[in-house]
Amino acid sequence: MKKIGIFYGSTTGATLSVAEEIAKQLGVSPADVHDVASAAPSSVGDYDVLVIGASTWGAGDLQEDMATFLDGVSSLDLEGKEVAIFGCGDDSMSDTFCNSVGEIYHRLHGTKAMFIAPFNNDGYDYSHSESDVHGMIVGLCIDNVNHPDETPARIKAWVEEIKKEIA
Numbered sequence: 001m002k003k004i005g006i007f008y009g010s011t012t013g014a015t016l017s018v019a020e021e022i023a024k025q026l027g028v029s030p031a032d033v034h035d036v037a038s039a040a041p042s043s044v045g046d047y048d049v050l051v052i053g054a055s056t057w058g059a060g061d062l063q064e065d066m067a068t069f070l071d072g073v074s075s076l077d078l079e080g081k082e083v084a085i086f087g088c089g090d091d092s093m094s095d096t097f098c099n100s101v102g103e104i105y106h107r108l109h110g111t112k113a114m115f116i117a118p119f120n121n122d123g124y125d126y127s128h129s130e131s132d133v134h135g136m137i138v139g140l141c142i143d144n145v146n147h148p149d150e151t152p153a154r155i156k157a158w159v160e161e162i163k164k165e166i167a
């Protein structure tokens with residue numbers, strides 16, 4: 001069975017709660033759920049599947065702990081690993097909604113990891129997001145500010161996609 005590690009960067013706890021729910025649904029133990037504020041970049045080497053998520057801050061910036069963590073991860077060789085990306089944002093920030101998802105994708109692009117589990121952003125109302133890479137939303141986007149009621153179904157659908165792809 002593939003070993004799954006979840007890595008999250010969260011400033012006010014929203015991404016943390018999404019990470020915990022993903023862990024529950026994927027059957028990942030709390031010991032394998034890492035706050036990147038205190039995780040070594042090399043710890044990604046312990047896993048076959050990396051589920052990586054962070055929120056968006058400032059004017060579309062990647063959450064700061066994740067930015068620092070990925071400074072260390074982006075130079076690693078992750079060939080053979082599968083990466084699923086998620087993030088939290090606010091679609092009223094219409095030009096930068098969940099940019100973090102795209103930012104994580106771009107920063108890991110040179111690692112040779114394989115990206116899995118794209119997402120469908122139907123139901124959100126925004127004009128631009130870096131999570132959209134050539135027409136594909138490259139990871140789960142969650143908005144607990146404006147659409148909290150839709151979060152459980154979005155997480156569930158995305159986790160099912162991960163399960164299918166890593167089977």
Ligand SMILES: Cc1cc2nc3c(=O)[nH]c(=O)nc-3n(C[C@H](O)[C@H](O)[C@H](O)COP(=O)(O)O)c2cc1C
Nearest residue numbers: 010011012013014015055056058060089090097098
């Ligand atoms: C000052 C500020 C700037 C923000 N900038 C963005 C943004 O550019 N794009 C976006 O989608 N969300 C933005 N957000 C919303 C946060 O990403 C959202 O509240 C998220 O749930 C926070 O997650 P966290 O608690 O895990 O850090 C911003 C929020 C604040 C307070």
